[in-house]
Amino acid sequence: MWRNLRILILLLILGIAAYGNWYDRLSTTDWDDMLYIGVFPVDEAGNEVSRDYVARLSDDSVADIEKFLNREAKRYGIAIDRPVSVRLYPPVTEMPPERAAGANALQNMWWSLKVRLYARRASRASGRPPPQIRIFVRYHDPTFTQSVPHSVGMQKGLVGVVHAFADREMTRANNVVIAHEILHTLGASDKYDPETLAPLYPAGYAEPDRQPRYPQSLTEIMAGRFAIDSQTFEMPNTLDEVRVGPETALEIRWTKR
Ligand SMILES: [Zn+2]
DSSP states (O other): OHHHHHHHHHHHHHHHHHHHHHHHHHHHSSOSSOEEEEEEEEESSOSHHHHHHHHHOOGGGGHHHHHHHHHHHHHTTOOSSOSEEEEEOOOBOSOOOOOOTTOOHHHHHHHHHHHHHHHHHHHHHTTSOOOSEEEEEEEEOTTTOSSOOOOEEETTTTEEEEEEEOOGGGHHHHHHHHHHHHHHHTTOOOOBOTTTOOBOTTTTBSSTTOSSOOSOOSEETTTOSEESSSSOEEOOSSGGGEEOOHHHHHHTTSSOO
């Protein structure tokens, strides 16, 4: 009897979680109403440079993300006026949970659960209505940190954790990474080879039919880099040089099969 009850409760919890994920997926990719996206800065470095950088951030700092997503949505025939709103939220003082390097599947699941709880706490603390998608951006000081850990965007929980640089010269390049992780939360997959970082052909190319193929000058957002030649790949400096490819558009349901 108790055993059956325990199994029933477990099934109920799993059912609620599955329903929640299904509902999130449907409500964020129906493109009938404006989708609210919040960017939450986190002062990772905790020094004068990063504190000053985070303090100077405003809605303007993330405006080109909204412009990019709405421009591309329109190109794929999304009819509403403003498909997404991207707003800056007040800085978050609590640090996001750390993910251990080389974590296994179970540890990753545990980490993503902790991030979801963290996201809920941190967005409540802002005192503003929580956005549907929450992206936490951890700002590093480029003087001390040359390379940052991988950024993550999760469709389950609609949360992203981005590593970025507290440097005004880098703001627009940071926004390319933020846009990439936002699209992961909407169900888009990566379109580069994780070993070589080469954009996958043709899905990871913004202009796959270009003749000659190289050099490409635009980047597919989920490829993250564009190909100068078959061996050289570079990151774009701004979202002006980035496009959403047809495969990504299909994954986030801007288009249907
Ligand atoms: Zn990615």
